[in-house]
Amino acid sequence: MKIVILCDIHGNLPALEAVMREVRQNISPDAVFFGGDVVGYGPWPGETIDLVRDVMTAGVLGNHDAGVIGKVDATDYYDAVRYVINWTRSQLSRKQTDFLNSLKFIHVEEHFGNFLLSHGSPLNPSKYDYIFNCRGVSRLFEVEKFLKHINFIGHSHYLNLFLLTGDRKTIELSLDTGEVNLASVMGYSLICVCGSVGQPRDGDPRSSFISFDTETKLLRVHRVEYNVEQTVQKIKSLRLPVSFGERLLHGT
Template sequence: MRVAVVSDIHGNRQALEAVLDAVEAVTADELWCLGDLVGYGADPDACVALIRRYATVSLAGNHDLAVRGDIPLDEFSAGAALAARWTQETIAADALDYLRGLESQKLDEAVGLYHASPRDPVWEYVLSPLQAELCFDVLRHRVACIGHSHVALSYTRGAGRAATGEKRLDGDLLDLADGEWLLNPGSVGQPRDGDPRAGWLLLDTDAWTAAFHRTEYDVAAAAAAIRRERLPDSLADRLAHGQ
């Protein structure tokens, strides 16, 4: 099965629409979303509607949990808290109901699916081989997909070897046939790896391959939408820099 994996959309409608067009072009069988449908961007209702329509699997990220009231806003940065509060005040009732039905992990697919990590599905940023090693120690599946960090990357561990990993670029293709793997598709709506293009992953669970993709989208329109809603300028400015 060929599955498009996305994460960290953060209310960025322009980025999500561009990725969905790209996914349609490669004829993926399913779409899996690892969470944070809402957060920093100006179009939470549109993003929830698109994921609700197209995704076979959808998880709850920490920003989704905050908007639905499960996490106190004082656990977030000032900009993230302001965006979450604005989303709480503007999100449609049916979109909020959809978020309330999501969990932060799913363990009954061919791979493990977590918003953040196998150790902490909500909060852990897996950004070092040591963290990956600790995650592999508790991983139920040989391969897992994680989000949350907004960085496209992979970690692997072979028998008797320590975990290794690296950031992933557009066009990188991995052979997952051997060893354990953690795969992060990067962020659709707010990448933080220096590449402003929307990140996503095409996973083939029959051939056991993973292809990393970046997709151009209208960054200026997404930034203008943030400013139009009088959300913090920093949330708009960072989109052009992939930070």
């Protein structure tokens, strides 16, 4: 079976629409999973929720989503983020808010493959710790027995693939060629950080996401161009913080 994992969409509807065109035309997956943060930063929170709800098989709650529905304390977030979280709350219908409330901190998939999905580190999913490097991954040895062979996460907006080895070491596997066959590392736990549809931060403004074939074990990185300027202009017209638009132009 082929599956797709979409993370960190952040109310960027043109990005999600472009990604879904690519998914339908060139991947035709059996299931689409959502790795958290459908809202926050971006100017189309309600429309983005509606599209995610329509295409998603299962998903998890991101920290911005949780801030909107009061499941995390957003008072520590910086002013511009807090402003957009409050603005987002005011834009959502009851049905859209109910959708956010229906999402859990962690999802264990057993039908379309067997994997774990969380927004931040699976060490404690409601705390939303980031995983950027092997040091962050090594803390997961504390909970290794709860991990699956593949554990998909989001939150950092980067693309990374880490392996927890049998001798309690961690290794980062390169995703530079755009695909990795995981058949040779079956039996070890992998942490796949799935990039960001709506706000990539690795210097490439194109949307990023992951697909995985549960039979061939081929994991692929996808990059998709979308109309960034449309999102930048919408952010300006709604008088949302302009920095949230400008960063999209550079993918930072």
